[in-house]
Amino acid sequence: MLDVIFYIFCIVVAIQVIFYFFIFSRLAFFKPQTKAYNNLPVSVIICAKNEAENLKTFLPSIISQDYSTFEIVLINDASSDDTFEVMEQFAETNKNIKLVNVENYETFWGNKKFALTLGIKAAKYEHLLFTDADCKPISNHWISEMASHFVSNKSLVLGYGKYAYKEKSFLNKLIRFETLITAINYFSFAKIGLPYMGVGRNLAYTKTEFFKANGFINHMKLKSGDDDLFVNQVATKSNTSICLTPNSFTQSVPKSTFKAWFRQKRRHVSTAKHYKKLHKALLGFIYITQILFWALSMLLLALLFKWQIVVPLILLRLIGQYIIFGNSAKTLNEKGLTALTPILEIFLIVVQLTIFINNLISKPNYWK
Template identity: 45%
Template sequence: MPLIHWENILFYLLIATTVVQLFYYLYFFARLSFFKPAQKTQSQTHPVSVIICARDEDENLARNLPGVLVQQYHTSYEVVVVNDNSLDDSKYILEELRKTFKNLHIVELTQEAKLIAGKKYPLSIGIREAKHEVLLLTDADCVPATENWIDKMQDGYTSGIDLVIGYGAYHKLPGFLNKLIRFETVHSAIQYFSYALAGLPYMGVGRNLSYKKSLFLNNKGFSSINHLPGGDDDLFINKVATKHNTAIIFDAEASTLSVPKKTWKEWRKQKRRHYTTAKYYKPVHKFLLSLYAGSQFIFYPLAAATAIWFDWRIAAAIIGLRFISQLFVFYKPMKKLGESDLFGWLLFFDLWLFFYYLLFAPSLFRKAKKTW
């Protein structure tokens, strides 16, 4: 009798976990599958200030900055590069580029902000130096995917919108690690885009993010998170984003491209650093994100246990239902964001997420290092 009792418990737990997963797929992620930007009665372009912070990024600046400076944008725009105490040749590369591109504005920082962790101080300086109300943020190791990046991103500003979230992709390179990194990136993007569409925006990525200067100043910048090493993108957005003031730009032409980490060690270090800020999210966001991750984490162990001790046919049917739902809600977003080559790996990466959460969950409880 006790054995039958535990068999039933396993089955009901699997059913409950699957219902939770289907809720996220059909309530949140399906919004992105069917998303179509509202048709505008008139088009308006805004002057834009692109902000880039760099520290010892001479090679990245030489490689990527021209892609920002040659954007096809017919309204005024400037590129503000904050050179934060660089010891390499960044200063000379920027000076050479300024000879050709008059819209390049260079801010040289020669002193450290000892009481402000991460890159929030140089970013704050860049924002205050910006001439225009609409700010577009990216990193020195990023290049716009197209010459229409600025135009596409600023197109998200309609009446009442103060913040526009974009997609920061990674270059497609050979190797399994590259596929893994890109899947994790698009999986995260599907989440933060979908939550924004559901009226619960919780983060953006500093590689491709836009907001108004007045939004930054009215919220006293990063003052509430200056003591934290990270958070200049996700924690700031978590604080100021609302269902009324936030828009998404869901378009591969509006994305940026970065070179992903080349080794497992570097990638783990990067991800662990990113996850140290999630503990500071609003309670509703922490709950929803934890419930989704937790239900993913226990799904396959429960499915395996149900197959062994209850009925493998029922377990297979539940796995199939969930996977079909995944295919339905992931296909269009992955295609739209230029990641369709990963679609054939979806089942494998879904299994991999069990080990992913096992690997990075402890990072939520670590204290972050004060570097950027």
């Protein structure tokens, strides 16, 4: 039996190394290049529900973007606070702001996709750039950088949405580590021609692409997934571009409690089961090999079974992981994560397994 476990362990290590050096290396060794600005007119779309304070804090960073022609479409999704009043105040002093006030309808109760659809229809321009009310661009060239990737036949641009750094916080490191891993996955797969998701904190596509897919109609009944499920549906090797220049990043406020973050991740994970079969299989395969690597490593080391071979294999996998994660963290300007990679990975595996079990028992809550 131990021989069988040992051979499975060897296969798992080989698979992990292949993933790291032949797929995830696409992001780790990617050299972001600033493309020539094309000055396409852009509609920046922000859907907000009970985000009055965040709009006051972060909307000025959108308004002050250094870009020749853009509008800001602010969507109030049936807020119960002063969100719409705050939007009106900004609109009074900024002529390029357009307001869309959405009330609750019984058919689409609490459905962000319905509100977004109305906002997209109201947008003046063909090229749409999405972010959230609690996000701010890293620089005032955010629109320029993202819009510059609408070249040739590219109608969808995947950007990076990071979370703010907080010193001496393990939860903050865990949140940013999970965000880093997710980015390594979807950017690397996009680079090999298998784009499967994007994040609504920093995402761009054309109105033509949206209406060609009939919007969110294929998953309208699912109240989450306005970003990743839509990208999973329409993204192809030929129509998708990635933008990873530092000036293109957005930054969001991370959750401050584990409970709030856990609830957020339950919503995010619940959409993955609706991905295309190939994407689900690949992501599930990666996760299973991660679990097996750590479980079998600990078992074989505890029993000292062929430890002379097991230890070098563990080191091979960990060194490969450090190289890929370290370079990816530099590309995405994430600090303070690489040294803690094994600890954060094990903790994240446990959290994800707990989320999976919880989602089987009960459905997560959506939107706000």
